[in-house]
Amino acid sequence: MLSEKVLAMTKQKSIIREIFEYGMERAKVVGPENVFDFSIGNPSVPAPESVDQAIYGIMKEQNPVERHGYAPNAGIPSVRETIANSLNRKYEMDYTANNIFMTNGAAASLGILFKVLTNGAEDQIITFAPYFPEYQAYAISAGVHLEVIPADVTSFQINFEVLEEKLTSNTKAVLINSPNNPSGAVYSKETIQRLAALLEEKQKEYGHPIYIVSDEPYREIVYDGFEVSYVPHYYDNTLVCYSYSKSLSLPGERIGYIAFSNRIADADVMLGALVQSARLLSYVCVPSMFQKVVARCVDDTADLSVYAENKKLFYQALVDMGYECVEPGGAFYLFPKALEEDANAFCERAKKYDLLLVPSDSFGCPGHVRISYCVEPERIKRALPLFKKLIDEYKGEK
Incomplete structure (x- = not known):
């Protein structure tokens, strides 16, 4: 059966x-x-051409055992350090390799976090319509409830009135996606600041962390007149899920990461928890070859x-x-x-x-x-x- x-x-x-x-x-x-x-x-x-150049360079410079061997569960340390340094330059953060966990794209990042941040069917993760339909699959896999806040169809910013009604002591995370799939909406800085202030208040009220999970595969695709806020600047308990599928046009290579700062709750055990959650999804490391490729192209885009x-x-x-x-x-x-x-x-x-x-x-x-x-x-x-x-x-x- x-x-x-x-x-x-x-x-x-x-x-x-x-x-x-x-x-x-x-x-x-x-x-x-x-x-x-x-x-x-x-x-x-x-x-970009730099991707092919990186592949050729790795093929030429490294022996087959090295370039195709297992990587550590959290990712190759030098790759994670390179990504951390790139984010520090772009966003004035203070990441180290221990704040970066390599994943099979943003999808795997979300599946991992749905498991890490929740304890069972009573817990909920909140997200906002319109949302990527696969979020429901991640919730089913983790055995938790995905609470969907109806859309403000006039702007596709957050419907705060309904959000405040739906936040409870069982809320463990709020999942945002900006730029958004499917609307293309970008949350304004004011929206992010208001969300951060609300969750800070609710954390104190409930006596436990409420994490923001920021799903950001489209972060580099932003248009004149709009700005994508880097959420950890406004809220310490943020986990950023990133994919190189869109920025480097590598959707089939399934490569991305989770980033979190040392100011996040449970920072001392977060990396280990991510490793164990990935095991529950039945993989032990991200493909070594493309970890090395993205490290060489870390500041490039298509x-x-x-x-x-x-x-x-x-x-x-x-x-x-x-x-x-x-x-x-x-x-x-x-x-x-x-x-x-x-x-x-x-x-x-x-x-x-x-x-x-x-x-x-x-x-x-x-x-x-x-x-x-x-x-x-x-x-x-x-x-x-x-x-x-x-x-x-x-x-x-x-």
């Missing part, structure tokens, strides 16, 4: 993956150039300016057509309102024009759609007339 919990999850397939797979099948019929797939957040720009140009082109064109959309401050997603109450029905109608969009229900924010614009600019230009036909069709029915 298979696990009932796992079998239940098979009935909750990823809508993003389903649409992506539909697009591949549709391309066989009409040709890939005629399918406008905006479903998946797969970086469209190549990794050409992220492409996303800024795509956002400028796509967002303004949709708004001019009449779509309602909060301007994204980062990441590579638009999150406009659907043109009818049922976002799933809207996305089905969009397929008539071979526009593949993701309905927002699984993001905890019904009535919207996610549009991933990590695509070639030419594809956006060719898709825009189809978005115009789609909205004109709805207007014609009124």
Whole structure:
């Protein structure tokens, strides 16, 4: 008999993956150039040349046993020290290697922390809609409750009124994602400061730490007029989850880290706890080769300016057509309102024009759609007339 919990999850397939797979099948019929797939957040720009140079250098300089051998559970010390030093330069922190734990991307970071920060079904982690749907899977794995705060759809900042109602003595962590997937929203400095002040107050009231888990895979993708605050500056009990999937365009290599300062609660045992939690996820170290690669490219990024140009082109064109959309401050997603109450029905109608969009229900924010614009600019230009036909069709029915 298979696990009932796992079998239940098979009935909750990823809508993003389903649409992506539909697009591949549709391309066989009409040709890939005629399918406008905006479903998946797969970086469209190549990794920087420094990544290839790092790989070549490691292959040339290190013997096979060294370059492919096991790494320590927490990560290669020199790599962790390099990352710590980079963060110290960027954000005026005081990290050391012992404040960095290497992970298989931000997803593994979150799965590890859901286990480390909670003790059972009574505990809760709070997050905010719209949110990345995999957060629910991490909660199921850890056996804890994920409390979702409804979205403020006028700005996609934190809905503090509801948050204050939902905070309880069972709250062990608050999970934030800025720049946000799927809305592209960037939390303002005022939002972060208000959240920090509220949690400081609640920590004293409840007599235990409440951690902020800051999910930051899109940290480097931020646009003019917006600023991504470094959360540990405002709240000591912060754990930062980072991935090189977007900044270096390395999603398939699964490489990232958790960072925490020595001012965090339980700092003396945090690294050891992270190691043991990773064991519960059945891995003992992150791939050695790409730990060494990211250390050599630690201050580099792919050409992220492409996303800024795509956002400028796509967002303004949709708004001019009449779509309602909060301007994204980062990441590579638009999150406009659907043109009818049922976002799933809207996305089905969009397929008539071979526009593949993701309905927002699984993001905890019904009535919207996610549009991933990590695509070639030419594809956006060719898709825009189809978005115009789609909205004109709805207007014609009124």
